[in-house]
Amino acid sequence: MMLVLGAALGFFGGLFGIGGGIIAIPLLALGFGLDQAVAQGTALVMMVPNLLIAWFRYSQRHPVALKTALQIGALACLTTWLVAHFATRLPPDLMRKVFSVFLLAVSLRILKQLQQAPASTHLPDRKARDLRFMPLVGIVGGSSMGLLGVGGGLVATPIFSGWFGQRQTVAQSLSLALVAPSSIIALMTYSGAHRVDWALGLPMALGGLFTVSAGVAVAHRLPEKRMRAAFAWMILCTAAWMLVKPLVLHSA
Template identity: 50%
Template sequence: MIEWLMYLVLGAAMGTLGGIFGIGGGLIAIPVLALFFNLDQQLAQGTALVMVVPNILLAMWRYHQRTPINFFQALPLAAGGLVCAGLASMIAVGLDPNAMRIGFAVFMLVLAAYNYTQMFLPKAAGSGEVRARWPALLALGGGSGVLGGFFGVGGSVLATPVLTSVFGASQVAAQALSLALAAPSTGITLVTYALHHHVNWLMGIPMAVGGLVSVSWGVKVAYRLPERTLRTLFCLFLVLCAGLLALKH
């Protein structure tokens, strides 16, 4: 019972962060599970996905209530993500866990540096509308799906900065659209990891319940923060996650 309460609280914390950053909480849950619960990389990713999938669905709905998602733009993103996440996850379940962990940490550091430098480069103000045709969105969905399938994070960590810096969307609009991309890709990735026995359901289910309770509050916080503050916190969040992973031996 005490363990379930601990997982519930952990899920609530991850759900709050997932709502704030539009990422489903997986980026922080994976290193926490790997470092403090001694799960190998694939098992940590699969277990985190049990929480991430429902969190993403709820967060997407909450974002859509405030910033309606253009589903004609979301469709190519989601389609590319679904196909590529399915293929990537089938490869990921057979890779060396240590190599995956290091690759994940490096990816997060690169992503944090990219996001941070983008804040200081001149660009047009985010309009909330994505200025891209469907082939570009399909390609972005595919690339994001590959990352999501390998690392169990839904791919929104790549899609969000690209949508803001390349396609002109505001931060919250990009996060909302990224969640629409992440929903099907995380679902297929969870199925793949589960079929290969890389999911601890006894940990994942209470984490999912805690996340569902708190994710809506995280979305409310995201809409109250200035965009530069939101981006800075996101970068610090990525660096922290990379550091946690690097500490695991």
């Protein structure tokens, strides 16, 4: 069962350039009775190889300048490490709600832009900002990774595509340069704190290895507008789930 779950999440992660942890964490908490911290640490076991493979596949199709990738990854890792040490002092429920509302706003903004586009496959004009500031997105994504263990790609991808005017698949490639190394830092932190169930995490990681590349291939076959719409609906559903999850867990 864990192999099948890992395979499904691997395909999903490859399609959207994320690790799949946003789905795996609540499934592990609800379906296997893991507490939140262990669920996040166990999901990272699956996420790390999925993200590294997806990053490699996306880079083959959309190479990112090595200097830019290193700057984004370095800032993301540093921010992840710093925020993770302070996150335990913050009210997690409040921060989760703030993050959920932010994702709702981002997804609704993308969907509104797509509705304003012509009926053809053209997207609304995007004003590209100075690309030299792109590495700073690593701070935003790293903050999410450090605070919640997930969400770096969900935050970074809309910034790369909307603010910096990158195509959706290019934006996901840039996001992977941010999330992949920071997920390794997060896994090391959780493992050092004994918050990882390796017996569940390793089969999930193995299952994902067989499907990540297929998800990446499908992503590059979809039209740009359809890909952005799918991504927007995905983060909209994610935000809604994060808002109702406490109610579901309480009733369970």
